[in-house]
Amino acid sequence: MLSKMTVSHSPHISKPMSTRSVMVDVVISLVPAMLAAAIFFRARAVVLLVTCVIACALTEWLCNLARKVPKPWESLGDFSAVLTGIILALSLPPRLPVWTAVIGSAFAIAIGKMVFGGLGANVFNPAMVGRTFLTASFGALMTTWTVPATFDPAMPDVAFTDQIVDARTTATPLGKAKEAIKERKKSVGLAAENETAAAQQALAVSKAAAETVNSQLTYTLTGEVAGCLGETSALALILGGIYLLIRKTITFHTPAAVLVSAFLFGAVVYAFNPTTMANPLTHLLSGGMLMCAFFIATDPVTAPLTRRGMWIFGAGVGLLIMLIRVVGEYPEGVMFAILLMNAVTPLIDRLCKRSPAGGVPHVQG
Numbered sequence: 001m002l003s004k005m006t007v008s009h010s011p012h013i014s015k016p017m018s019t020r021s022v023m024v025d026v027v028i029s030l031v032p033a034m035l036a037a038a039i040f041f042r043a044r045a046v047v048l049l050v051t052c053v054i055a056c057a058l059t060e061w062l063c064n065l066a067r068k069v070p071k072p073w074e075s076l077g078d079f080s081a082v083l084t085g086i087i088l089a090l091s092l093p094p095r096l097p098v099w100t101a102v103i104g105s106a107f108a109i110a111i112g113k114m115v116f117g118g119l120g121a122n123v124f125n126p127a128m129v130g131r132t133f134l135t136a137s138f139g140a141l142m143t144t145w146t147v148p149a150t151f152d153p154a155m156p157d158v159a160f161t162d163q164i165v166d167a168r169t170t171a172t173p174l175g176k177a178k179e180a181i182k183e184r185k186k187s188v189g190l191a192a193e194n195e196t197a198a199a200q201q202a203l204a205v206s207k208a209a210a211e212t213v214n215s216q217l218t219y220t221l222t223g224e225v226a227g228c229l230g231e232t233s234a235l236a237l238i239l240g241g242i243y244l245l246i247r248k249t250i251t252f253h254t255p256a257a258v259l260v261s262a263f264l265f266g267a268v269v270y271a272f273n274p275t276t277m278a279n280p281l282t283h284l285l286s287g288g289m290l291m292c293a294f295f296i297a298t299d300p301v302t303a304p305l306t307r308r309g310m311w312i313f314g315a316g317v318g319l320l321i322m323l324i325r326v327v328g329e330y331p332e333g334v335m336f337a338i339l340l341m342n343a344v345t346p347l348i349d350r351l352c353k354r355s356p357a358g359g360v361p362h363v364q365g
Contacts, residue, residue, distance in 0.1 A: 019119070044155070053089070084108055092146070124342045145158045258289070
């Protein structure tokens with residue numbers, strides 16, 4: 001039995017599929033999201049997608065040259081660099097300058113992947129490493145949103161307003177949800193200081209923001225809202241996720257754990273403050289939740305190997321996302337949740353050990 005075993009880096013695939021075929025499957029599953037990005041953000045989406053893919057592939061090739069790999073172009077054939085570029089591009093705002101996308105792509109591959117030894121040796125998801133770096137370095141650029149082209153072909157910056165106007169011209173759903181939370185906290189503080197009028201005004205703003213974000217469910221499903229390129233259309237992401245499940249490229253365990261844990265957390269919070277909080281469906285359909293559940297958290301390299309480990313990992317990701325969205329200062333928490341859970345994946349694998357080949361040995365004595 002031991003002679004038939006192969007010891008290698010992850011990803012560990014339990015059926016006759018190559019790494020390349022898995023990566024190609026994921027790329028195909030992201031086609032609906034890429035098409036939606038092109039429809040809603042036009043040339044800006046296409047430019048960012050092409051830029052990130054080329055920059056990621058070029059960076060991997062240069063890193064292979066620096067490491068004196070005999071065939072520096074060979075690793076590009078597994079399409080992992082292409083997939084990293086696509087996921088990174090889909091998690092960027094439409095107005096991000098091209099040079100910034102190049103920097104993020106280079107950081108994602110060089111620091112998030114190649115310094116660990118390449119595909120299979122990296123601890124963290126490279127695309128999320130790149131996005132986190134861009135968020136920390138270019139915060140203003142990473143939080144500048146545009147109106148979808150289907151609503152206004154000029155795609156101006158979104159309008160930040162306390163009034164309930166057309167949802168497609170306001171801040172992103174998660175931005176509005178965070179505004180509602182902050183204004184509610186502000187009203188509580190003002191009430192404690194006996195500033196009754198100011199407290200009531202802040203509470204009114206909080207309710208208006210919550211009402212706006214909860215009215216955007218239809219738009220978040222189709223994608224006609226402000227946001228990152230590939231995160232606005234929930235329908236496109238769901239179609240891609242179903243494709244991966246049908247192809248058995250991923251299993252349902254991790255996506256279900258992410259979505260169920262996030263929904264339950266959101267439902268509990270919403271039950272206590274229904275007038276000033278986003279409802280749980282809004283959280284599931286907004287931001288990077290669906291992309292995380294189907295395309296990022298299921299990364300076979302940086303996620304646990306066992307089914308029990310997948311449940312633990314996914315639940316941890318979902319809970320961390322919601323904690324950051326509701327309690328933290330950032331409106332979105334996908335990148336931080338993924339990287340934090342990537343860090344504890346080895347511990348989860350150790351906790352959820354599989355039985356060794358041949359069964360568990362019994363000590364006689």
